[in-house]
């Protein structure tokens with residue numbers, strides 16, 4: 712009986728032990744479940760302010776994780792562009808116009824052998840434009856009645872012509888030399904006076920020719936182009952020489968003629984000859 716009792720007791724003990732073990736297992740299972748749940752919850756929680764969490768996933772850079780965190784535009788509006796200081800000096804490129812006299816209109820004066828004034832003028836004008844451009848200037852090659860001359864507004868305008876091929880046997884001084892003039896009723900007399908002075912001085916220095924002052928005519932001082940350009944544009948007309956007596960330098964040493972004209976323009980633009 713005792714054995715039974717003990718057996719009973721033993722059985723009861725064993726029952727209670729079994730129940731305790733089950734309870735312990737339950738506790739362990741619940742604890743594990745709770746721990747797993749806690750871990751899971753921890754992983755699934757919304758972002759913590761901790762920097763370490765972000766750093767633990769370095770590959771999730773904001774640009775590659777569009778669903779994480781608040782949306783930030785990839786292109787943030789840039790502030791207004793910096794304003795250039797108004798005191799910054801701007802280097803203006805000088806601009807001048809060169810008219811090839813009679814070009815696009817007529818031949819101008821003509822020699823008995825067919826040499827025309829326009830071909831002399833155009834050769835000189837083209838070379839002058841090329842030389843000015845090589846010096847860094849803007850230079851326009853213009854026809855006698857070029858449409859661009861209406862209201863033409865630049866730093867200077869020079870029209871190139873040559874004198875007649877007639878003999879003038881009684882001329883005193885002889886029909887040789889050059890002359891320069893500006894419009895007779897100038898709106899910018901100081902500037903035009905300086906442009907004429909620069910051209911005359913430089914041209915004489917380069918070519919060795921004389922200023923043939925007493926043959927300046929109304930054709931020069933009332934030259935039509937002076938009334939077409941903007942009246943603030945300093946303008947001058949140069950008669951580079953007489954086609955008969957100065958033929959050699961006009962046709963064979965045009966380089967000196969061109970250099971004299973360009974020197975005069977540079978003298979004026981650079982503020983020399985004051």
Ligand SMILES: [Zn+2]
Nearest residue numbers: 812819872873
């Ligand atoms: Zn002419």
